[in-house]
Amino acid sequence: MNPTTTAPLGKDLVGLEHMSSAQLKAILDTAEPFKEISERRIKKVPVLRGKTIVNLFFEASTRTRISFEFAEKRLSADTVNISSMGSSVVKGETLVDTARNLEAMRIDMVVMRHGASGAAQFLADRIPSNVINAGDGRHEHPTQGLLDILTIRDHLGDVEGLKVCIVGDILHSRVARSNIHGLLALGAEVAVCGPPTLLPLATAELGVEVFTHIEDAIQWADALNVLRLQLERMEGGYVPSLREYNRIWGVTNARLEAAPRDLLILHPGPMNRGVEIDSDVADGPHSVILNQVTNGVAVRMAVLYLLAGGQPESAEAAKGGSEA
Amino acid sequence: MSGKVLLRGGRVVDPSQSLDATLDVLLAQEKVATVAAGIDAAEDARVIDCTGLVVTPGLIDVHVHLREPGEEHKETIATGAASAAAGGFTAVCAMPNTDPPIDDPAAVGFVAAEGRRAGAARVYPVGCISVGRAGIRMALVGEMVQAGAVAITDDGNPVMDSGLMRLALEYAQTFGIPVADHPEDLGLSIAGHMNEGLISTRLGLPGKPNAAEDIHIVRDLLLAELTGGHIHLQHVSTRFGVDAIRQAKARGVHVTAEASPHHLVLTHEAVEGYRTEAKMNPPLRSPEDMEAVRAGLADGSLDTIATDHAPHHYDEKEAAFADAPNGIVGLETALGVILTRVVKEGVIDLPTMVDRMSCAPARAFRLPGGTLAVGSPADVTVFDPNERWTVDATKFRSKSRNTPFGGWELEGRPRLTVVGGRVVFGG
Numbered sequence: 039m040n041p042t043t044t045a046p047l048g049k050d051l052v053g054l055e056h057m058s059s060a061q062l063k064a065i066l067d068t069a070e071p072f073k074e075i076s077e078r079r080i081k082k083v084p085v086l087r088g089k090t091i092v093n094l095f096f097e098a099s100t101r102t103r104i105s106f107e108f109a110e111k112r113l114s115a116d117t118v119n120i121s122s123m124g125s126s127v128v129k130g131e132t133l134v135d136t137a138r139n140l141e142a143m144r145i146d147m148v149v150m151r152h153g154a155s156g157a158a159q160f161l162a163d164r165i166p167s168n169v170i171n172a173g174d175g176r177h178e179h180p181t182q183g184l185l186d187i188l189t190i191r192d193h194l195g196d197v198e199g200l201k202v203c204i205v206g207d208i209l210h211s212r213v214a215r216s217n218i219h220g221l222l223a224l225g226a227e228v229a230v231c232g233p234p235t236l237l238p239l240a241t242a243e244l245g246v247e248v249f250t251h252i253e254d255a256i257q258w259a260d261a262l263n264v265l266r267l268q269l270e271r272m273e274g275g276y277v278p279s280l281r282e283y284n285r286i287w288g289v290t291n292a293r294l295e296a297a298p299r300d301l302l303i304l305h306p307g308p309m310n311r312g313v314e315i316d317s318d319v320a321d322g323p324h325s326v327i328l329n330q331v332t333n334g335v336a337v338r339m340a341v342l343y344l345l346a347g348g349q350p351e352s353a354e355a356a357k358g359g360s361e362a
Numbered sequence: 363m364s365g366k367v368l369l370r371g372g373r374v375v376d377p378s379q380s381l382d383a384t385l386d387v388l389l390a391q392e393k394v395a396t397v398a399a400g401i402d403a404a405e406d407a408r409v410i411d412c413t414g415l416v417v418t419p420g421l422i423d424v425h426v427h428l429r430e431p432g433e434e435h436k437e438t439i440a441t442g443a444a445s446a447a448a449g450g451f452t453a454v455c456a457m458p459n460t461d462p463p464i465d466d467p468a469a470v471g472f473v474a475a476e477g478r479r480a481g482a483a484r485v486y487p488v489g490c491i492s493v494g495r496a497g498i499r500m501a502l503v504g505e506m507v508q509a510g511a512v513a514i515t516d517d518g519n520p521v522m523d524s525g526l527m528r529l530a531l532e533y534a535q536t537f538g539i540p541v542a543d544h545p546e547d548l549g550l551s552i553a554g555h556m557n558e559g560l561i562s563t564r565l566g567l568p569g570k571p572n573a574a575e576d577i578h579i580v581r582d583l584l585l586a587e588l589t590g591g592h593i594h595l596q597h598v599s600t601r602f603g604v605d606a607i608r609q610a611k612a613r614g615v616h617v618t619a620e621a622s623p624h625h626l627v628l629t630h631e632a633v634e635g636y637r638t639e640a641k642m643n644p645p646l647r648s649p650e651d652m653e654a655v656r657a658g659l660a661d662g663s664l665d666t667i668a669t670d671h672a673p674h675h676y677d678e679k680e681a682a683f684a685d686a687p688n689g690i691v692g693l694e695t696a697l698g699v700i701l702t703r704v705v706k707e708g709v710i711d712l713p714t715m716v717d718r719m720s721c722a723p724a725r726a727f728r729l730p731g732g733t734l735a736v737g738s739p740a741d742v743t744v745f746d747p748n749e750r751w752t753v754d755a756t757k758f759r760s761k762s763r764n765t766p767f768g769g770w771e772l773e774g775r776p777r778l779t780v781v782g783g784r785v786v787f788g789g
């Protein structure tokens with residue numbers, strides 16, 4: 039974010055919007071050597087030894103928090119978890135006070151999940167520590183976008199020119215925004231598909247194709263990133279029922295059979311089987327959903343390493359080479 | 363109490379008399395006594411040299427939030443009236459969305475009395491349309507007018523019930539007061555935090571579409587046409603809304619309308635970076651909307667410039683965007699912003715500005731002032747049209763500093779504010 043720093047990403051990772059393709063590639067390339075650490079018997083390297091990281095979660099999120107925690111611990115950082123449930127630090131305290139308290143504790147990095155769009159930027163502007171956005175409202179979830187892109191790259195090669203369609207609730211999705219910005223910066227073609235009630239009117243102005251029929255999206259795409267449909271969207275009146283959603287927008291084998299090519303299937307989880315995605319698709323041969331989870335740890339290690347001042351070309355050496 | 367004041371040698375701009383000339387203005391016994399060239403200074407007159415300055419009928423802001431009673435940590439009637447005087451305003455109309463709301467004659471009397479006690483700009487109370495601003499049953503409109511209310515509005519909220527709005531437009535005609543509405547269809551906008559568009563989509567902030575405002579503007583115009591009542595549309599921000607008002611005026615509908623300084627010079631781009639000082643309702647809109655508001659101000663479709671001065675404590679705005687309240691302070695920046703970014707950019711000329719900030723608001727709300735005609739109240743604003751200054755919110759008389767104009771370099775600044783012949787600011 040801060041162009042004057044020599045660190046490849048600047049001080050913070052708030053979002054993928056405004057990041058250059060060189061920066062995005064630096065993260066993805068740095069993630070490659072870090073993948074191997076998780077395959078070792080002793081899954082620990084001293085890259086972040088002596089660094090203190092606070093995982094500050096104002097919203098419940100088991101998988102993202104655990105993924106960050108694994109990444110931090112495997113890099114030997116000292117970590118503290120603060121979650122909104124049962125924590126006096128967070129209850130009733132303003133974001134400003136939280137920021138000031140963190141600053142006073144002289145921590146090195148904060149990983150934050152917050153329900154308000156802009157919360158990560160707000161914190162990043164107010165504390166000298168590195169801030170990593172683990173999801174802010176509907177705005178961005180940059181490490182999820184990165185791990186999705188890394189997974190696509192693992193299976194289909196360079197994403198430039200690839201056609202990726204994000205399916206589902208774009209309106210409320212920070213995952214969609216991070217994917218859109220990251221993929222476009224890397225030269226992919228991007229589409230979204232979903233009920234018009236869940237597609238912002240300005241979606242096309244972001245530079246993406248808009249489909250309202252899943253059949254059309256399947257004809258077009260090389261990869262589908264299928265978003266979770268929250269139950270609240272039915273309660274909010276955006277879709278009449280989950281069953282109807284599955285009938286009209288569900289990603290099913292029957293629909294995928296009509297595709298002109300095999301489609302890579304991603305899902306950021308947690309899945310509603312039988313709603314946005316059928317089990318035989320999620321568990322099928324083209325699903326890379328579990329690869330996404332594995333890549334999540336590697337991408338987050340790469341981000342932590344780069345924000346701590348590491349250089350992409352030194353990542354291999356920093357982790358002590360590959361285990362024989 | 364007030365002695366004679368002679369304002370000597372200023373450029374007197376008074377569109378109510380089609381006046382624009384270098385003249386002297388003599389104020390005596392709380393009235394305008396003489397406007398002429400070369401007035402002899404009476405021995406007991408205080409002479410103020412206005413060479414190089416502009417002398418106008420006192421500026422009037424028909425839309426301010428003074429927060430008292432209930433939110434005195436943001437503003438009080440006294441600090442708000444002082445802020446108005448420092449901004450060159452000689453009168454303001456205080457919105458009734460306080461806590462408790464101003465919905466009965468006793469509350470109206472309180473605002474009027476506190477306003478007099480403040481001894482700065484005049485403070486005219488505005489009463490609620492509905493009891494408790496709940497939008498259900500009409501408030502004591504007649505008794506509030508007898509206690510000093512000059513208009514009614516549920517501002518902050520729209521009147522969602524069209525039947526209630528019809529009744530208010532009919533009933534208010536007895537008293538010759540405007541019914542002011544904050545036009546917004548909440549069904550379309552209540553979850554929104556900024557203008558709906560590409561920027562809200564990128565920032566992941568729920569939007570308020572233009573249509574939410576347009577629908578209520580059209581509804582209000584239709585009801586004014588149906589009843590013959592006077593609708594005053596507050597803080598108009600959309601291109602369609604401006605055009606609908608223009609067309610309604612051509613049909614003879616009794617409508618007046620406001621443009622706020624921020625909608626005249628800012629767009630939703632000011633929200634980038636989640637800047638809460640650019641959060642207000644209606645939101646800052648697209649550049650096309652801003653241009654339409656400017657055109658509407660120029661051709662008179664929008665009658666008045668009104669600040670919608672909305673103070674908030676600094677720590678209330680120091681929050682995530684969705685958690686921050688709507689509104690900005692405007693009284694102490696309005697004149698400078700309008701001179702610099704509207705008049706000097708050629709949207710309107712200086713006499714038109716004086717009309718929109720003084721004559722037209724007086725006419726719309728049937729207030730004394732808005733003219734320097736002999737015998738009218740000695741409410742006068744004097745400003746330097748060329749003085750360069752930088753907006754420093756920490757210097758505001760207002761208790762609050764929530765402004766998007768902080769650090770702006772402006773050209774044109776109030777120098778003297780006279781209310782009832784008494785200098786309340788400058789001099």
Ligand SMILES: [Zn+2]
Pocket residue numbers: 517518519544596597643644
């Ligand atoms: Zn309003």
